[in-house]
Amino acid sequence: MLTQDQIDAFHNDGxxxxxxxxxxxxxxGLLAEADEVIAGNTRAxxxxxxxxxxxxxxxxxxxxxxxxxxxxxxxxxxxLAELAKLLDNVEQLFGPNLLFHYSKLxxxxxxxxxxxxxxxxxxxxxxxxxxxxxxxxYLDDTDESNGALKILPGAHHAALMNHSIDGFFQxxxxxxxxxxxxxxxxxxxxxAIFMHGLAPHASAPNASTRDRRTLILSYRAADAYPIxxxxxxxxxxxxxxxxxxxxxxxxRFNMTAFPIPLYKDEVASLYDLQQRSREGRLQG
Ligand SMILES: O=C(O)CCC(=O)C(=O)O
Numbered sequence: 001m002l003t004q005d006q007i008d009a010f011h012n013d014g015x016x017x018x019x020x021x022x023x024x025x026x027x028x029g030l031l032a033e034a035d036e037v038i039a040g041n042t043r044a045x046x047x048x049x050x051x052x053x054x055x056x057x058x059x060x061x062x063x064x065x066x067x068x069x070x071x072x073x074x075x076x077x078x079x080l081a082e083l084a085k086l087l088d089n090v091e092q093l094f095g096p097n098l099l100f101h102y103s104k105l106x107x108x109x110x111x112x113x114x115x116x117x118x119x120x121x122x123x124x125x126x127x128x129x130x131x132x133x134x135x136x137x138y139l140d141d142t143d144e145s146n147g148a149l150k151i152l153p154g155a156h157h158a159a160l161m162n163h164s165i166d167g168f169f170q171x172x173x174x175x176x177x178x179x180x181x182x183x184x185x186x187x188x189x190x191x192a193i194f195m196h197g198l199a200p201h202a203s204a205p206n207a208s209t210r211d212r213r214t215l216i217l218s219y220r221a222a223d224a225y226p227i228x229x230x231x232x233x234x235x236x237x238x239x240x241x242x243x244x245x246x247x248x249x250x251x252r253f254n255m256t257a258f259p260i261p262l263y264k265d266e267v268a269s270l271y272d273l274q275q276r277s278r279e280g281r282l283q284g
Contacts, residue, residue: 002092002194010093010133014156014199017185018089021192026080027139030215033076034105034139038064052269054112063109065271071103071217072239081217086135086192087244090219093194094131097222097245101132102236106214108147113206117172117274120156121218122197123163123261124171124270125236126229129254130156131221132197139213143186146212147203149193150182156198160259166284169261171273173200219243225251229260 002016009016022030041051044059050073054063070077080086081100090098107113122132142148155161162175177200185193195201197220206212222242226233264282267273276282 002089006194007092010194010196013153014196015151015153015185016194017187018192018194019187020190022137022190024190027189029076030080030137031139031213033074034067034070034107034213037067037070037074038062048268052271054109054114056112063112064107065109065114066107066269067105069103069239070105070215071100077103077105077215080137080215082243086217089194090133090135091244093133094219094221097248098243099220099222099224099240099247100243101218101220102239103215103217106216108203108206108212108214110146110206110209110211113147113212114271115205115274116201116203116270118177118200118202119163119172119270119274120160120198120200123160123169123259125233126227126258126260127220127224128227128251129221129224130196130198131224131254132218133220134195134197134216134218136193136195137215137217138187138191138193139189139215140211141188142191142212142214144184144204146208146210147206148184148186148212149195149214150179150184150202150204151195152177152181152200153183155181155200156196159257160198161200162259163261164259165277165282167262168264168282168284169273170277170282171267171270172277221252222246223248223250223252227258227260232261232263
């Protein structure tokens with residue numbers, strides 16, 4: 001179970017760190033499963049619904065940027081999503097009725113792993129309430145040199161930061177971020193980070209010679225209903241499923257306003273969106 005200090009840290013700072021959450025065998029199993037999925041894929045030939053490749057490589061390059069929805073498609077990751085110990089922890093934070101929301105495995109491969117710019121997860125999928133979190137499992141020893149997660153402690157208490165320009169969603173914070181307030185979350189393989197959906201976070205490219213694979217599972221309170229925003233709402237909720245308790249028939253609200261992300265064009269992913277934003281292609 002999470003200790004009271006960990007629960008307090010989650011509520012006060014927007015995150016809590018649990019080193020040793022996964023044992024070595026579980027980490028090895030999850031990595032072996034990912035290796036099997038990735039084997040034989042190249043930038044030129046892969047299924048874009050299951051994985052996204054690093055763009056800065058030749059067509060025969062094999063560096064994967066992200067696996068999509070491992071907890072829906074692959075048995076070891078799926079078992080993790082329903083692990084009682086994990087759900088017990090999420091229940092300590094958000095109560096007995098819980099939805100699994102989505103999953104991804106960010107590969108951040110050695111020497112090429114892409115940047116993730118500052119953003120808040122909930123800016124992508126507005127909900128009636130903000131009881132949403134991501135659990136990030138480091139599958140490699142992680143420190144600043146291979147792209148540890150950076151976070152702004154306590155910033156989840158404030159209103160959602162601006163993620164738009166000219167009314168169009170950019171997928172990244174567009175107001176100044178005071179990086180001097182950021183902390184880097186480092187830890188050995190097996191560390192779990194429980195991160196609130198409103199916590200601003202980012203990570204640098206991986207310039208090191210060591211991979212930084214991170215399996216990310218998102219959960220939310222079952223009374224957090226999506227605010228309808230066209231096809232992206234459906235896309236973001238495709239893998240949602242009840243994993244504990246019941247689905248209340250009444251949506252709970254805990255915010256007075258929620259910015260709606262207005263997409264300029266169809267985008268493949270956060271990376272794609274942030275890249276287009278950097279290039280100034282998402283403005284009015
Ligand atoms: O992989 C990372 O460092 C951050 C992941 C993240 O924020 C995301 O995929 O939304």
